[in-house]
Amino acid sequence: MSTNPTNPTTITAEEGTPYLEVVRDFDCTPAQLFRAHTDPKVVARWLGPRDLEMDVEEYDARPGGSYRYIHHGGHLGDHRAAFHGVFHTVKPDLIVQTFEFEGAPDEVVLGTYRIQEVDGRTRLITRSVFPSMAAREAALASGMEYGIRDSMDRLAELLAREV
Amino acid sequence: MSTNPTNPTTITAEEGTPYLEVVRDFDCTPAQLFRAHTDPKVVARWLGPRDLEMDVEEYDARPGGSYRYIHHGGHLGDHRAAFHGVFHTVKPDLIVQTFEFEGAPDEVVLGTYRIQEVDGRTRLITRSVFPSMAAREAALASGMEYGIRDSMDRLAELLAREV
Numbered sequence: 494m495s496t497n498p499t500n501p502t503t504i505t506a507e508e509g510t511p512y513l514e515v516v517r518d519f520d521c522t523p524a525q526l527f528r529a530h531t532d533p534k535v536v537a538r539w540l541g542p543r544d545l546e547m548d549v550e551e552y553d554a555r556p557g558g559s560y561r562y563i564h565h566g567g568h569l570g571d572h573r574a575a576f577h578g579v580f581h582t583v584k585p586d587l588i589v590q591t592f593e594f595e596g597a598p599d600e601v602v603l604g605t606y607r608i609q610e611v612d613g614r615t616r617l618i619t620r621s622v623f624p625s626m627a628a629r630e631a632a633l634a635s636g637m638e639y640g641i642r643d644s645m646d647r648l649a650e651l652l653a654r655e656v
Numbered sequence: 657m658s659t660n661p662t663n664p665t666t667i668t669a670e671e672g673t674p675y676l677e678v679v680r681d682f683d684c685t686p687a688q689l690f691r692a693h694t695d696p697k698v699v700a701r702w703l704g705p706r707d708l709e710m711d712v713e714e715y716d717a718r719p720g721g722s723y724r725y726i727h728h729g730g731h732l733g734d735h736r737a738a739f740h741g742v743f744h745t746v747k748p749d750l751i752v753q754t755f756e757f758e759g760a761p762d763e764v765v766l767g768t769y770r771i772q773e774v775d776g777r778t779r780l781i782t783r784s785v786f787p788s789m790a791a792r793e794a795a796l797a798s799g800m801e802y803g804i805r806d807s808m809d810r811l812a813e814l815l816a817r818e819v
Contacts, residue, residue: 509672511785557722557742579720579742581754581764589764591744591754601744601752603766603785622674622766622785 500614502645504638511626513633515619517645521652523608526615527585529648530554530606537562539647542640544568555583560590578604592621600628617645663777665808667801674789676796678782680808684815686771689778690748692811693717693769700725702810705803707731718746723753741767755784763791780808 505514519526529535533552541547544567552560561577575595582589588606593599600623607618623629668677682689692698696715704710707730715723724740738758745752751769756762763786770781786792 511674557720559720579744579754581742581756582762587762589754589762591742591752591766593744599745599750599752601766601768603754603764603787605764605787620787622787624766624768624783624785 500649502642504641506629506633509626511623511629513621513623513629513637515621515641515645516616517649518611518614518616519649519652521615523585523610523615525652526608526617527588529652530588530608531583533560535651539651540644542567542643543647554580554588556580558583594632597628597631600624600631602628602632663812665805667804669792669796672789674786674792676784676786676792676800678784678804678808679779680812681774681777681779682812682815684778686748686773686778688815689771689780690751692815693751693771694746696723698814702814703807705730705806706810717743717751719743721746757795760791760794763787765791765795 500518500520503516505516506512529539531554533549533554536552537547537549540562541564545564546566548563548565550561550563552562554560558580559577560580561575564574564576565572577593577595578591578601580588580590586608590604592602592604602624603622605620605622607620609616609618621629623632663681663683666679668679669675692702694717696712696717699715700710700712703725704727708727709729711726711728713724713726715725717723721743722740723743724738727737727739728735740756740758741754741764743751743753749771753767755765755767765787766785768783768785770783772779772781784792786795
């Protein structure tokens with residue numbers, strides 16, 4: 494399978510809604526993309542901006558499982574950015590999980606990851622539902638978009654090396 | 657503490673948003689309202705329309721805990737309506753949990769329950785975030801509002817008997 498790590502990442506934050514949608518095609522199988530979202534050893538190699546380290550404290554990707562990870566280093570300096578949540582659905586084509594950035598406590602986001610085969614590629618459709626429109630705007634203002642684009646590129650590069 | 661089981665329930669479904677907000681004041685302590693949301697023996701006595709029975713299969717109200725329950729009887733006839741989800745936050749003043757009606761699979765709602773003391777009463781502020789505006793409209797069309805009003809009245813009656 495030919496692998497193109499330069500497919501575009503499309504980020505949509507429609508005005509007047511609390512949703513953030515991210516779509517990216519990968520030249521890999523659905524099973525590979527699923528593993529990249531559920532195996533903590535793989536997740537730790539692409540999730541987050543490129544300059545950060547990621548410590549995975551827990552990543553139990555099954556319905557009712559919990560996760561917590563910490564980003565540090567790089568532009569964060571002495572700061573550590575921790576995230577946690579629980580998995581509601583873990584199926585080959587659908588992952589639904591909660592997401593809380595501990596720097597914005599009690600602002601819980603619901604994240605949905607759909608994995609679909611499209612014309613021989615695998616499409617990842619991520620939809621985040623924020624608890625308010627203001628919470629989405631705050632997340633975007635904090636540089637979330639940059640982190641998403643970097644993560645998607647890193648994931649494509651990882652899949653290109655290891656397909 | 658005097659108890660008034662006839663306080664109004666305010667349900668707000670603002671146009672153009674995927675949110676449903678329910679506010680109700682109870683003449684009880686915050687701790688009593690918290691227990692009514694976390695002890696499955698109490699939950700089973702008020703959650704849902706009055707004519708239904710509720711079987712609680714699991715109700716592990718702690719962060720990372722899961723729940724599943726089934727409504728049956730009454731107007732459901734031979735039908736059984738099952739619901740499940742996971743708890744993200746369980747604190748005395750805040751519960752955050754996912755919610756899936758198994759009749760609408762993969763439509764996951766994020767529910768937030770805030771418990772606040774206001775002028776000697778305890779206010780419950782429930783906010784449900786639907787995965788789309790259409791999902792909220794479908795839930796409202798299915799009679800969800802009736803179920804909410806009945807639940808809030810049953811809860812008030814239960815607290816009135818057992819304060």
